[in-house]
Amino acid sequence: MRWFEIALVVLTLVTGVVWLLDRLVLAKRRTASQGLLDDDGEPWYVDYSKAFFPVLLVVLVLRSFIAEPFRIPSNSMMPTLLTGDFILVNKFAYGLRMPITNDKFVDIGAPARGDVVVFRPPHHPDQDWIKRVIGLPGDRVAYFDNQVHVNGVPVGYESLGTYQGIDSGIEMTGAEELVEQLPGRPHRVLERSSLPFLDPGQGEWVVPAGHYFVMGDNRDNSEDSRYWGFLPEQNLRGKAFLIWMHLDGGVDFSRIGESIQ
Incomplete structure (x- = not known):
């Protein structure tokens, strides 16, 4: 856009x-x-x-x-955000920025761990993407066997059972839905533990100054920092905070007004 x-x-x-x-x-x-x-x-x-x-x-x-409206175009943030969700993004949460250039001219705040952020990825600077902040500057982040580790401490998980997808998210039916106990921001994620191939997103990373490590909540269906690297602070666009409409094969009124956790 x-x-x-x-x-x-x-x-x-x-x-x-x-x-x-x-x-x-x-x-x-x-x-x-x-x-x-x-x-x-x-x-x-x-x-x-x-x-x-x-x-x-x-x-x-x-x-x-x-505040700026965005539409979720993919399943990478399921189950938190679904394809067809229309969301509002707080444009001053991380500072005021100039239109087009995105240069910051007033510094207000910085992302917290667990924030859902909209940004322009370094390899697609003309696009707006949305992911969750997992690693802050200076953090050591690891991801092995479907588990996140932050600064050497494994994150805990609570299973919610088998996920049932609808509409564009039907492909994720059968995945396991879990609550990921990310420090300060527990949230739901999807995992497939029975995939027949080695997960290429496994590894360990140290987040450099002025950058963030971001991941999608749909862990096996998200192109994120595990694959393309760190998110520069200057590429941030804002913090997602509200779903104001859902339209994907029909209007889902139950999602309207839902806050983004």
Whole structure:
């Protein structure tokens, strides 16, 4: 959706410049020409700019600095988030950032372990992805035999039984649903313990300064830091906090208003 952000910024700037130019120069010229043969009506581009500039400005400010809507496009965050969930992302949780460039100009906070974050992955800088923060700067993170270890301490798990998927998530039916006791943020994950091949996502990593280690809650169906590396802090877009709609083969009203844990 980066194209939408670029278009929104450009349209806001263009309509704003026209509005300001009319207020400072063009309107005075029209007033001075009243009573002459010249047409003293507002040009169409001034009329449109005056109508759309306030709306575009409000949308740009809200979307860039307050909250931005996103749609979940894949199953990588099941069971926490499902394909078709429409979520809201807090854009000021980790600092205020400029539209398009994503450069931070006000430092407010930093991700906590367990936060669900939206970001631009280093290998796909034009896309917005969503994962969970597992490792903070300086942490030693390991993942072996479907178990996360943080700084040498294995994370505990509580089984909730066999998962039953629906709609686009039907492929995960039969996986084991567990509560992962991540320090400070217990949350649900999906695991398949009977896969017939060696998990290529196993390993141990030390998170460098200014970076984070992120993973999807659907552990066997997530392209995350286990495969492409660490998430730079400057690539963060915000913190996911609310599901405001679910549409995947129909509307699921039970998910509307659900907070993201």
